[in-house]
Amino acid sequence: xxxxxxxxxxxxxxxxxxxxxxxxxxxxxxxxxxxxxxxxxxxxxxxxxxxxxxxxxxxxxxxxxxxxxxxxxxxxxxxxxxxxxxxxxxxxxxxxxxxxxxxxxxxxxxxxxxxxxxxxxxxxxxxxxxxxxxxxxxxxxxxxxx
Amino acid sequence: xxxxxxxxxxxxxxxxxxxxxxxxxxxxxxxxxxxxxxxxxxxxxxxxxxxxxxxxxxxxxxxxxxxxxxxxxxxxxxxxxxxxxxxxxxxxxxxxxxxxxxxxxxxxxxxxxxxxxxxxxxxxxxxxxxxxxxxxxxxxxxxxxx
DNA sequence: CCTAAATCGTTTGTATGCAAATGTTAATAA
DNA sequence: TTATTAACATTTGCATACAAACGATTTAGG
Numbered sequence: 359x360x361x362x363x364x365x366x367x368x369x370x371x372x373x374x375x376x377x378x379x380x381x382x383x384x385x386x387x388x389x390x391x392x393x394x395x396x397x398x399x400x401x402x403x404x405x406x407x408x409x410x411x412x413x414x415x416x417x418x419x420x421x422x423x424x425x426x427x428x429x430x431x432x433x434x435x436x437x438x439x440x441x442x443x444x445x446x447x448x449x450x451x452x453x454x455x456x457x458x459x460x461x462x463x464x465x466x467x468x469x470x471x472x473x474x475x476x477x478x479x480x481x482x483x484x485x486x487x488x489x490x491x492x493x494x495x496x497x498x499x500x501x502x503x504x
Numbered sequence: 505x506x507x508x509x510x511x512x513x514x515x516x517x518x519x520x521x522x523x524x525x526x527x528x529x530x531x532x533x534x535x536x537x538x539x540x541x542x543x544x545x546x547x548x549x550x551x552x553x554x555x556x557x558x559x560x561x562x563x564x565x566x567x568x569x570x571x572x573x574x575x576x577x578x579x580x581x582x583x584x585x586x587x588x589x590x591x592x593x594x595x596x597x598x599x600x601x602x603x604x605x606x607x608x609x610x611x612x613x614x615x616x617x618x619x620x621x622x623x624x625x626x627x628x629x630x631x632x633x634x635x636x637x638x639x640x641x642x643x644x645x646x647x648x649x650x
Numbered sequence: 651c652c653t654a655a656a657t658c659g660t661t662t663g664t665a666t667g668c669a670a671a672t673g674t675t676a677a678t679a680a
Numbered sequence: 681t682t683a684t685t686a687a688c689a690t691t692t693g694c695a696t697a698c699a700a701a702c703g704a705t706t707t708a709g710g
Contacts, residue, residue, distance in 0.1 A: 380647055384650055430698095532697085574667080575669085577691080580664075601688095602689070
């Protein structure tokens with residue numbers, strides 16, 4: 359015989375080498391770092407929605423979800439909680455009875471600059487294991503994956 | 505005066521450049537790919553727990569959580585659902601009344617090889633935007649981040 | 651004009667994910 | 681040996697995250 363009856367797999371399957379698993383770990387680490395900074399009581403998801411509102415201005419709820427990469431059900435919960443905190447408000451849209459326009463309140467708008475400052479620190483701390491070259495390489499690869 | 509009164513930030517803060525945001529997007533993409541493959545009705549989280557059980561053999565619930573990088577509350581839910589599916593079982597641990605031992609059922613054990621095959625495809629498809637060199641570089645950077 | 655398709659917001663159901671608190675049991679230190 | 685500490689499993693509460701279905705409204709095609 360020229361070969362064994364049991365053919366071994368080309369390589370062991372190691373969970374720790376799988377991109378999905380390691381992505382999950384990286385996310386966990388980032389979440390921990392995020393929560394250790396002062397982001398005015400916002401979660402990372404709420405943070406994203408706030409910054410998108412600041413970036414794009416008032417828009418519909420579903421549009422904000424698309425800007426922020428959130429499902430319609432997810433963005434609804436996020437907007438509800440931001441409204442409870444008094445950071446965003448909603449007004450009906452004249453030309454379309456289906457939708458309403460969401461925008462930052464003055465309280466929410468006043469918060470943006472501080473959020474950006476915190477965000478810079480969070481990104482910096484998250485990428486701390488890298489040197490400058492690795493940092494840029496990593497972000498570029500990550501964006502290529504999206 | 506040698507400088508303006510308003511000092512512009514060194515750089516704009518762009519959400520799309522922040523590691524946390526892009527990590528979230530990468531995770532979303534991986535989840536979508538995962539769910540498009542046949543993993544016998546398992547979620548990615550359940551998949552991880554199953555493979556860890558196969559790798560380490562029977563262990564306590566909290567230990568399995570540590571192996572799989574899951575909180576005690578999270579691993580409880582995962583184990584509960586795997587038990588409902590008949591893929592794992594629990595037996596009391598003689599020497600310690602606090603813990604019970606979790607192990608794969610024969611049905612669960614029979615599933616492992618297929619899960620690994622699916623897992624290989626999922627990782628390959630997730631990393632498809634990369635060439636071979638980028639692939640390895642990315643995984644290494646990602647692991648360095650953890 | 652009118653029907654079919656698309657969009658908007660909402661709701662329900664399932665599954666993470668983590669903080670915090672609880673009760674039980676085991677190990678350790680005084 | 682007793683008191684403290686630690687580990688285990690469970691539970692509650694909150695916040696994503698997404699699929700699927702729903703009614704209302706708008707748009708587009710015939």
